[in-house]
Amino acid sequence: MQIKKILNNNAIITHNSKHQEMIVIGKAIAYGKHPNETVDETKIYKVFMPASRGDRKLILDMINEIPVQFFQIAKQIVDKAQMDSDIKLTDSVFIALTDHISSSVDRIKSGLSLTNQFLWEIRSYYPKEYRIGQWAIRLVNEDCQVQLTDDEAGFIALHIISGELGDRLDEFHEVINFVKKVTSIVTYQLSVEIDRDSLDYNRFVTHLKFFWQYMMDQSHKRVIGDLSDDMLAVIKGKKVAAYECAMKVKAFIQQNYDYTLTNEDLLYMTIHIARITDKT
The missing domain is CATH 1.10.1790.10 (PRD domain)
Structure with missing residues (x-):
């Protein structure tokens, strides 16, 4: 995979064989690199192919504002959902999870926590997704040295449910x-x-x-x-x-x-x- 543009040490822009733009994220994937050099593909966390200018701007803004650690955590959660529970999730879920986890960690470090008003319903009616949420907060707590609560497990589960329902979250x-x-x-x-x-x-x-x-x-x-x-x-x-x-x-x-x-x-x-x- 050849670098076309370096965004930061952890993100690059490249193109596939059809000359479509791809935004690639991975820890230190571009460290010490220059345009036209290749990257170590084993370091890649996520590859985005923006469908619109709006999507492209959103992804680039996130790359500039959110530490790469949270992209890695989100990838682990998505992988867990897809491999263990056979849940198919879209890129939009990955983006939403990354942003939510980053914000949650920032909030908890500031002494703030949110109550999930749908926690009982999520736990009772979407137990598979809730179990993934519980696994996810254990991962976040260990990696980030914080103590997210079951409310956050419910929020993460809700993102997964959203991914399953697509644009029909009202359902x-x-x-x-x-x-x-x-x-x-x-x-x-x-x-x-x-x-x-x-x-x-x-x-x-x-x-x-x-x-x-x-x-x-x-x-x-x-x-x-x-x-x-x-x-x-x-x-x-x-x-x-x-x-x-x-x-x-x-x-x-x-x-x-x-x-x-x-x-x-x-x-x-x-x-x-x-x-x-x-x-x-």
């Missing part, structure tokens, strides 16, 4: 509200207290989140075969209370989202409701 609030309301129907209809830390409840929440995404995507239409009808009849006979509760959920969804649950939807809803209530 986070809608999905949380949907899960809350369906859970309330189950607890009220069956007069039970659900163990929200249980594996079965986590599976139920995951099912609801996937169902929400499917329900909002009107381009997909499923064809229900006889097998689903037969299985629903069997489940209905064995899990009467759970089935009746699923019918309440169906009515709620029909009224509020103008979506009619199919027999297959009812089958899965009934199975999940039975799992989270049978052990209570």
Whole structure:
């Protein structure tokens, strides 16, 4: 990789084989180097290909203002999310994480901390992303000699959720509200207290989140075969209370989202409701 322009000791501009500009970041990647020389590619943390002038300016401003340490930390978090949890994240998440972590460390060193008003919801409904957030603050605390709190784990998780939802972060609030309301129907209809830390409840929440995404995507239409009808009849006979509760959920969804649950939807809803209530 050949240097076209040196931004600082840790960042350069180069071009790929299609003559597209790339901004490359890595610790001491340009130290002692000059334009037209090559760099040690093993030192690279991140390669950006700005899609617009605005993106380019944002990245260059960050390179000038934020220590390279935070780019490295953000890379480790993104790598953790993608490798351990198979979460696909965009460059915008990397940028947002880098900026957020840098700001968080500055705040905590100044004696300031922020309260995350969605911490309970993130922890309860997005446990995978929250665990990554917890891992991330342990990394930051060790590398930067600070003590970030669980609130910050929630904020980092929210950035990861944002990356998963793309430009649809508003859906986070809608999905949380949907899960809350369906859970309330189950607890009220069956007069039970659900163990929200249980594996079965986590599976139920995951099912609801996937169902929400499917329900909002009107381009997909499923064809229900006889097998689903037969299985629903069997489940209905064995899990009467759970089935009746699923019918309440169906009515709620029909009224509020103008979506009619199919027999297959009812089958899965009934199975999940039975799992989270049978052990209570």
